[in-house]
Amino acid sequence: MASFHLIRYAGLDAMRHMAFDRPVLRGTGGLRFWRLLGTGKGRSMSLGADLRRWAMFAVWDGEPALERFLERSPVAARWREDSAEAWHVRLAPLCSRGGWGGADPLAAAAAAPRAAPSGPVAVLTRASIRPRRLVRFYRSVPDVDRLLRRQDGCLASVGAGEWPLARQATFSLWEGAPAVERFAYRTSAHREVIGRVRREGWYSEELFARFVPFGSQGTWDGHDPLRPVRA
Template sequence: MASFHLIRYTGLDAMRHMAFDRPVLRGTGGLRFWRLLGTGRGRSMSLSADLRRWALFAVWDGERALDRFLERSPVAARWRDEAVESWHVRLVPLSSRGGWGGRDPLAGAAPGPSAPPHAPPHGPVAVLTRASIRPWRLAAFYRSIPDVDRLLRRQDGCVASIGVGEWPLARQATFSLWDDEQAIGRFAYRAAAHRDVIGRVRREDWYSEELFARFSPFGSEGSWDGRDPLRPGRA
């Protein structure tokens, strides 16, 4: 199983935490794969940065490993003690294609015992898209982002979305939540701005590596911009 954590701090000490968290995460038992991620100010990959908000994407041996981390890790303790806002969600992998650092981080990942029994279309879907952008394609990539960002802001069925990245400019990702699979399909295949960008990505070979993964989200806690987007009423 996987998890996604979105943490907002009051000041720029968050950058220091990012550096100190890495050795702790490397030594965390049951943590199969992880990436600490900066966040942007838009709904998709962007040049802007929010230096007070950071994210963690993680893949675990199982829910017990995640539970131990949340209960005992000094990283999770600081989230509780110092963050002004945090949001956490557990993720059952539904599909994944591509790679991250030369491998599929979700290969062999299994749902935990408290995972929901029904996969979409019976419920919401989380999507992680990640890309390593070729240096000579950066200008074209970032010129295309504003149209997609505006589309996401008004897209029916997109519950929440945020641009994240592990390396400035060239290694970018988007984490998004959707009402259901049909909402994702409307955005991916019917929205002209997104469809045009995807066509250019393929024709012009923008990415040296990419990952596209879908998840069934469950067990969310905390708030994201003042609300839990997966709770009934979403307020």
């Protein structure tokens, strides 16, 4: 299983926490894969960064490993004590393709075929952008961002990155699989960008994954974006 955590700190010392958290995470039992991520402002994957808001994506041996981390890790304790806002969600992988750091961290978890979910879907995309394609990539972002903000069925989204400019990711929540399909394949701006990505070879590595989100806790911009879907 996987998890996603979005933390907004009260002050600007979050970068120090990020540096100190890395050795702790390396020694965390049951944690197969993790990435600490800076975030853009609002929903955007633009050049602007929100220095108070940070994220972590993680893959675990199982839910007990995540529970131990949340209960005992000093990283999770700092999230509770030092954050102005925090949101956590557990993720059951549905499908995954591509790589992150040379391998697909979800390959084993997403190997078994699953029925299409009838409820909310979470989507993670990430890419390593070739340096010579950075300008084209960031010129394409505003049109897709505007489309995403207007898109029916998108509950929440955030742009993130593990390395300034060139290693970017998005995490988004949707009312269901049909809403994801409409955005991915039936909107001209998004189709055009995907076509250019393939034709012009923008990425040296990319990953696309879908999940069933469950067990969410806390708030994201003042509310839990999954709660209205469950009500």
